[in-house]
Amino acid sequence: MKREFLTAEWRNLIMANYVIDPNILKKHVPNHTELELRQGKCYLSLVGFMFLNTKVLGVHVPFYQNFEEVNLRFYVRYREKEEWRRGVVFIKEIVPKAAIAFVANHLYQEHYITLPMQRHWEEHSDSKIITYEWKIDGNWDFMKVKTTSEATELAPGSEEEFITQHYWGYTKINDRQTSEYRVEHPPWKVYSVSDYQIDCHGERLYGAPFGEILKEAPNSIFMATGSEIKVRARRKL
DSSP: OOEEEEEEEEEEEEEEEEOOOOOOOOHGOOOTTOOOOOOBBOOEEEEEEEEEEEETTTEEETTOEEEEEEEEEEEEEEETEEEEEEEEEEEEESSSSSHHHHHHHHOOOOEEEEEEEEEEEESSSEEEEEEEEEEETTTTEEEEEEEEEOOOOOOOHHHHHHOOOOOEEEEEEESOOOOEEEEEOOOOOOOEEEEEEEOOHHHHOOHHHHHHHHTTTOOOEEEEEEEEEEEEEEOOO
């Protein structure tokens, strides 16, 4: 087992999920992996959440413990002997602090950028209202949901189960090499969304194909509770 590189809590994960033409993703698929489909459909997710109580190699770094992240991701799998490892590939990740982006990009070959960010959490007796915002070209993009106040267990075989149950990260280093790391956390519960708004300069952030998809209504949107997580050190495939 690889040593722990990072520990944290991921909380209130808004997950907006879009069905995408697999051909758009082909050039982004890391070597040794393949796209993972659900019922013949390929998914892209825009995800916003909070990092809390973050430690790197077991140490709190002052001013870097709590911060927002918004990422655009898709889903792959990798066969290790008799095991299928279900994983995530990131198109781009947004965080508010340059040092976080620098470490992730140089140590994990990820695709982080730094933008001003903020979040708003409201808890009412019968609902939650959760918003994540990021500032680009002088405007605040955002994703906002109104959810039930109580979360429910994942339904076996559901879209929510498919989206949340990926415990590996894969990154394309080059056409031959792929980075793999494990993310450990218990299964999450999910909140149903009764209303939502998404305003995202997708083409500016991710390019034309993704920008067009993010203009559409998502195939589904929900919020996961999150939990404590551990990210193990990476290896190269």
